Amino acid sequence: MEKSNTSMITITSEAAMHIRTLLAEQKGSDSQGLRLTVTKGGCAGHQYIMTLGPQETGDYIITRDEACVFVDAESIAFLAGCTLAYENSLTASGFRIINPQAARSCGCGTSFEPQ
Numbered sequence: 001m002e003k004s005n006t007s008m009i010t011i012t013s014e015a016a017m018h019i020r021t022l023l024a025e026q027k028g029s030d031s032q033g034l035r036l037t038v039t040k041g042g043c044a045g046h047q048y049i050m051t052l053g054p055q056e057t058g059d060y061i062i063t064r065d066e067a068c069v070f071v072d073a074e075s076i077a078f079l080a081g082c083t084l085a086y087e088n089s090l091t092a093s094g095f096r097i098i099n100p101q102a103a104r105s106c107g108c109g110t111s112f113e114p115q
Contacts (some may be wrong), residue, residue, distance in 0.1 A: 008076060008079065009036075009062045009069065009071065009079055009080075009081075009083070010082070010083040011062060011064040011067065011084045012083065012084065012085045012086065013064070014086040014087075015064075015067070015084045015085050015086040016064040016066075016067035017065070017067070018086040018095070019033070019034045019068075019069070020066060020067050022052060023067075026052060032053070032054045032055060032068060033052070033053070033061075033067070033068030033069060033070050034050055034051075034052060034069050034095075035050065035053045035056075035069075035070045036048065036050055036069055036071050036075065036079065036097075037049040037050075037051075037071070037072060037075050038074075038075040048097055050095060055068070056070065056072070058072065058073050059071060059072060060076050069084060078099075078101060079097075079101075080101065081101065082098060082100065082101070083097070084097055085097075085098060
C-alpha cells in the first residue's frame with residue numbers, strides 16, 4: 001500500500017523538472033522516481049542518499065508536476081517539513097535539501113546532524 005503525503009516534503013518546480021529530465025534520460029529502465037533516503041554516516045552523523053529507482057512497498061510518495069519522490073518509512077521522520085530544491089549556478093549544481101530538523105549541516109550539503 002502506498003502512502004502519499006505531499007505536506008511532509010515540498011518539491012520545488014525546478015527540482016521536479018530536473019527529476020523528470022533525469023528519468024527521461026533513463027529510457028528503457030524501470031526507474032520511476034527519485035529515491036531519497038537518510039542513513040547514518042557522513043561528516044555530521046546522518047547523510048542523504050539519492051538514487052533513481054522504482055517505488056518500493058511501504059514508501060511515502062511525494063509528487064509535483066508529474067515527478068515522484070519515494071521515501072522509506074525510516075527516513076521520513078528525518079525529512080518531515082523539508083524542501084527538495086535544485087540549484088544550477090556557477091558555484092553549485094544539484095539537488096539541495098533544506099531541512100528545518102537539521103541542527104547543523106556539512107559544507108557539502110549531503111550530511112546533517114538532527115536536532
